[in-house]
Amino acid sequence: MHNLKLWTASNKNNNLSRFISTLKNIKINSYFDLHKWSIEYKNDFWKEIWKFTKIIGELKGKVYLHNKEFIKCKFFEDSKINYTENCLSKNNETDAIIFYSENNLRKSITWKQLRAKVFKLSYFLKNNNVYKCDRIAAVLPNLPEAVVSFLATSQIGAIWTSCSSDFGAKAIIDRFKQVEPKILIISDYYYYNKKKIYTTNIVPEILENISSIENIIVIPYEKEEANLNVSFKYIEWATIQKSDYKNETFERFEFNHPLYILYSSGTTGVPKCIVHGAGGSLIQHKKEHQLHCNINENDKVFYFTTCGWMMWNWLVSSLASKASIVLYDGSPFIPKYENLFYIAEKEKIKFFGTGAKYIDTLKNQKINIIEKFNLPKLEIIASTGSPLVNESFEYVYKFIKKDIHLASISGGTDIVSCFVLGNPSLDVFSGEIQCAGLGMEVDIYDEAGNSLTNLKGELVCKSSFPSKPIYFWNDKNFKKYKEAYFKNFENIWCHGDYCKKTINNGYIIYGRSDATLNSGGIRIGTAELYRVIENLDEISESLAVERQVRNDTEVILFVVMNKNYKLSDKIIDRIKYNLKNSLSPKHVPKKIFSVYEIPKTRSGKIVELIIKKIINGEVISNTEMLINPHCLKEYQDIYNLIN
Helix, strand or coil: CCCCEEECCCCCCCHHHHHHHHCCCCCCCCHHHHHHHHHHCHHHHHHHHHHHCCCCEECCCCCEECCCCHHHCEECCCCEECHHHHHCCCCCCCEEEEEEECCCCEEEEEHHHHHHHHHHHHHHHHCCCCCCCCEEEEEECCCHHHHHHHHHHHHCCCEEEEEECCCCHHHHHHHHHHHCCCEEEEECEEEECCEEEECHHHHHHHHHHCCCCCEEEEECCCCCCCCCCCCCCCEEHHHHHHCCCCCCCCCCEECCCEEEEEECCCCCCCCCEEEEEHHHHHHHHHHHHHHHCCCCCCCEEEECCCCCCHHHHHHHHHHHHCCEEEEEECCCCCCCCCHHHHHHHHHCCCEEEEEHHHHHHHHHCCCCHHHHCCCCCCCEEEEECCCCCHHHHHHHHHHHCCCCEEEECEEECCCCEEEEECCCCCCEECCCECEECCCCCEEEECCCCCECCCCEEEEEECCCCCCCCCEECCCHHHHHHHHHHCCCCCCCEEEEEEEEECCCCCEEEEEEHHHCECHHHCCECHHHHHHHHCCCCCEEEEEEEEEEECCEEEEEEEEEECCCCCCCHHHHHHHHHHHHHHCCHHHCCCEEEECCCCCEECCCCECHHHHHHHHCCCCCCCHHHECCHHHHHHHHHHHHHHC
16 A cells, blocks of 8 residues: 655755765665665764764764674764854854743844853853763753753763753652752743743752752743742852853863763653763764755754753754754643744744644644745654654645645654654655664564564664663663663664554654554554544544453553543444454454543653553552643543443
């Protein structure tokens, strides 16, 4: 079966084509030739990426040192960079950062201002006992000051780690306590869904549990100064920014010097602390931005994200390509569903990034963007966080923009980048991610480790890449690291996605491997069910899990109804009929329940594993990674009902 072609790549005048033209004595007739070369000749490929993307630093020694063990392979071991130096290479009066909040606050920072603010903060940090490899922790909304804080941290070789402001105290402590930060940076409040939410009330609990914190910096959300009536001592952001600083210098650190610590979702225990290197993150991001997304100097890049999701880190690196970044903080649907497109139109955004669930919501609400907005500058829409289904692809081309490069992308916190993503030189097919990323030896394996095409299996990566984690924090002998990615196949990175490589050389992700349904011995991805179910006008969202019954399993389905609809026998019959005829009779749910909410992480991902545990009578813990843990009671009540 062929998926529908929705967009034909016609513009060959892009960075990818220009990159190919710089390669001498290499025969490349297609992207897939280039991809093959990027895998087979890692030394040459990554060196060319360094040169083409104009990384600032000291390029020395061998580019790639192979080791029989995947995680011990090294990139640019003798080279040196400063991540912040790369992000601040532009120094003029044009806007580097543009910020919007849901209450229509707009502010901007020029490249010159950004540079000065970064150096003022880094000067303060150096004068307050912060040294190379010390940790700076932040609990912040998506403000320009968050970017300043991160860049100041990396400028002096310290390590950044952050949570978004909506994290509860326990979730913050679970993460930060492990890495022992010296400095805590927090805002006075933020806005979400028309509510003003104060954040400093959690500081005493954080201080009680994390003794390593020596100083607290408070950033005001709107005003010049915070003026807090609190029990703890803090330093005003304004005080730091009013101070003087000396020397605009960038010390260059080894390529694999730690840049930031990201955290696993924590669905199976205390979140793992994933340490990413400065050089690996930078070169991977610049490759993706410039070659896969065609981002250039002076372009405006937007991603709807929070400071607790890896897409924020990905977005910030756009500065290293001399592009401006557009930040948004708050609910994307305030005051109207199409709010973000007002910003896209006003700011002439070229790259618009969001989550699949955002596009699904616009589709379900029948929002017609084409009728309301003029978006001549918008060239690429990127979607991630969960699989973008066929119907949502088609919605984008029908109701957002007809001539648009729609790039569904997938990777994650583990690699702070993408395994599979978009390509400006390839056609877009409905429901498909266009290609594997350059330098990423992606494959699909069955359970025995055999390569598959046009069949579903595990998404794997067969050889090393620069943005793999440099280590996990407090992980002796790489024990947690190996358990996370290498327990399924020896020395092969297993990413945990249930996936298929198509006849177009694209990829379709059907959900997380650990959330697939295996009823009756037939394995199916949950995303396949959701596509069928959520195509019904009455259904807003859905979640399916398997319940263990004697020697078999049965599928339990939960649905959130759209406004003005109630779950009825008639709707249940339609759901079952559609699933039986579209997928498999074995995956028709045994029971269907209406619920008010689907549990989600703070980055908007559906959490099936917790509900699977509840429905199977298992003990759950670590619910702090959820944005709506209160909804779990409803599922517990359903479990009690059916047992």
